Amino acid sequence: MSTQPIQRATEVPFSRYEPEAVRPTCLMCSPRLYDVNYVINPWMAGNVHGSSRARAAEQWQCLYDAVSSVAEVVLVEPQPGSPDMVFTANAGLERNGIVALSSFFHPERQGEERHFRRWFLQAGYTVIDIPRSTPFEGEGDALFAIDGSRLWAGHGPRTTAASHRALREAWRVDVTPLHLIDPRFYHLDTCFAPLADGSAMYFPEAFDRVSVERIEAFYQADKRIALAEEDAVRFAANAISVGSTIILNEISRELKRRLEARGFRVIEVQLGEFLKAGGAAKCLVMRLSKPRVGVRN
Numbered sequence: 001m002s003t004q005p006i007q008r009a010t011e012v013p014f015s016r017y018e019p020e021a022v023r024p025t026c027l028m029c030s031p032r033l034y035d036v037n038y039v040i041n042p043w044m045a046g047n048v049h050g051s052s053r054a055r056a057a058e059q060w061q062c063l064y065d066a067v068s069s070v071a072e073v074v075l076v077e078p079q080p081g082s083p084d085m086v087f088t089a090n091a092g093l094e095r096n097g098i099v100a101l102s103s104f105f106h107p108e109r110q111g112e113e114r115h116f117r118r119w120f121l122q123a124g125y126t127v128i129d130i131p132r133s134t135p136f137e138g139e140g141d142a143l144f145a146i147d148g149s150r151l152w153a154g155h156g157p158r159t160t161a162a163s164h165r166a167l168r169e170a171w172r173v174d175v176t177p178l179h180l181i182d183p184r185f186y187h188l189d190t191c192f193a194p195l196a197d198g199s200a201m202y203f204p205e206a207f208d209r210v211s212v213e214r215i216e217a218f219y220q221a222d223k224r225i226a227l228a229e230e231d232a233v234r235f236a237a238n239a240i241s242v243g244s245t246i247i248l249n250e251i252s253r254e255l256k257r258r259l260e261a262r263g264f265r266v267i268e269v270q271l272g273e274f275l276k277a278g279g280a281a282k283c284l285v286m287r288l289s290k291p292r293v294g295v296r297n
């Protein structure tokens with residue numbers, strides 16, 4: 001793992017980080033079979049079978065429409081017995097046609113692995129397996145810095161630090177471990193979001209001290225958007241950032257103003273039914289390079 005000094009994010013104009021013209025591909029999964037069936041994070045407690053499929057379907061459709069305005073959306077079929085499959089960010093991590101497939105920590109989600117594997121292979125991606133002995137939960141716990149200079153990799157409740165080595169080897173990229181210490185923020189993408197203008201939203205209290213120092217060594221003060229707890233628990237950091245657009249659950253007016261002042265167009269989508277399972281906008285989407293084989297959308 002990288003313990004080398006962290007270089008600051010390079011100062012380049014907004015549009016140079018992620019040109020608007022680049023339309024990414026996003027993998028989503030219909031919530032047709034979505035349910036809160038078990039409790040594997042604190043948000044699910046008290047919500048077993050407490051979500052409405054009809055409302056979930058409406059909310060997901062609004063998210064689908066918002067994401068479709070900035071990206072090509074491709075779909076994987078939901079599968080019986082995998083009610084969390086809707087959270088495609090946990091399928092794996094993809095870059096340059098290579099997918100590190102998730103090896104879920106909880107047996108409740110391990111059944112999803114073969115469905116995602118089949119989808120990636122059929123879409124022409126190269127799949128790398130992460131051993132069961134070193135759980136890894138995909139893009140939920142691993143986020144590339146926007147300038148591509150490193151991979152931020154969470155560990156703690158789900159992903160193991162030992163799995164990070166495979167990520168470093170897969171892409172020959174510097175991996176910076178970030179230790180998650182608050183059970184509510186059990187995936188990195190629930191409390192940390194690199195944004196397309198080279199800034200980042202994060203909830204400092206979700207990390208141990210060394211991890212906060214690593215984040216702050218990379219993002220200088222004016223590039224840090226530290227979240228108050230009020231927004232953190234609304235999953236504000238669980239944001240989809242494409243060019244100047246940010247798509248997320250409803251947030252405070254103050255945070256919305258802060259993001260708009262940075263030049264972002266903020267699209268809020270009500271995702272309350274998914275919060276009951278511990279997920280929001282970014283969890284429901286996996287970012288992909290263009291599939292080599294034609295896929296359904």
Ligand code: ARG
Pocket residue numbers: 040041044084087089090109139140141187189190277278279280282283
């Ligand atoms: N119920 C799911 C779980 O606990 C929610 C996953 C949220 N995904 C994410 N990328 N944070 O695994």
